[in-house]
Amino acid sequence: VQLQASGGGLVHPGGSLRLSCAASGVDLSHYAVAWFRQAPGRKRQGISCINSAAVPRYYPDRRADRFTISRDSAKKAIYLQISDLQSEDTAVYYCATDLRPLTCTDYDGLYKYWGQGTLVTVSS
DSSP states (O other), X not given: XXXXXXXXXXXXXXXXXXXXXXXXXXXGGXXXXXXXXXXXXXXXXXXXXXXXXXXXXXXXXXXXXXXXXXXXXXXXXXXXXXXXXXXXXXXEEEEEEOSOSSOOOSOGGGOOEEBXXXXXXXXX
16 A cells, blocks of 8 residues: 655745545445644644545544645545645645544544645745
C-alpha cells in the first residue's frame, strides 16, 4: 500500500489549494482516509478525516470553516480543499489510512499507511 499526496505549492495569503491523495495497492474508496499536517518545529496535527461512507470529520470542528475534505470514488482519490490560506497553514500535508472503513480519528498513531507529504507554503 502506497499513498501519494500532491497539490501543494506556494500560495499567497487568502488563496486556495486543493490537495489530492491517491493510492496504489488499495482502493481508497473502501476506507477512511485522514489528512494531517506538520509545520516546522511543531508536532503533526490532524486536520480532517473522511470515512468510506463519505462522512467527514474535522479536528477541531471549526476547521470546517476553511477546510473541506471529499472523496471521488470513481477516481479513488481523497481531496482536501483549503481556502483563505494563512501563513500558519504553512506545513507539509500528509494523507493517511489504516484500512478501516469507518474509523476516523486525529490520533496519528492509529494510521499505518502514510503518503510522503506535500508542502504548502503560504507567503506573500
